[in-house]
Amino acid sequence: xxxxxxxxxxxxxxxxxxxxxxxxxxxxxxxxxxxxxxxxxxxxxxxxxxxxxxxxxxxxxxxxxxxxxxxxxxxxxxxxxxxxx
Numbered sequence: 001x002x003x004x005x006x007x008x009x010x011x012x013x014x015x016x017x018x019x020x021x022x023x024x025x026x027x028x029x030x031x032x033x034x035x036x037x038x039x040x041x042x043x044x045x046x047x048x049x050x051x052x053x054x055x056x057x058x059x060x061x062x063x064x065x066x067x068x069x070x071x072x073x074x075x076x077x078x079x080x081x082x083x084x085x
Contacts, residue, residue, distance in 0.1 A: 008067050011060055018057040023050060
C-alpha cells in the first residue's frame with residue numbers, strides 16, 4: 001500500500017463522516033421511500049455549521065475526484081495502452 005492509497009482512504013472516510021453529519025432535507029425515512037418532500041430545486045438557506053459542512057463535503061469530493069484520477073495515472077501499468085492496440 002503506497003502513500004497515496006492511505007491519503008485516498010482518509011479522504012474517503014472524511015467524505016463519509018461529512019455526509020452523515022449533514023441534516024436531512026426531507027421528513028426522514030418515510031419521505032425517502034415515498035418521495036415526499038423531494039424537491040431538488042427548493043430554495044433552502046443553509047446557515048452556520050450546515051453551510052460549513054456542505055462546503056467541506058464539496059471540497060473533499062473534488063479532492064477525492066482528483067486523487068482518483070492521479071492514482072489511476074500513477075498506478076497505471078500500461079494495460080490501457082495495450083488494450084487499445
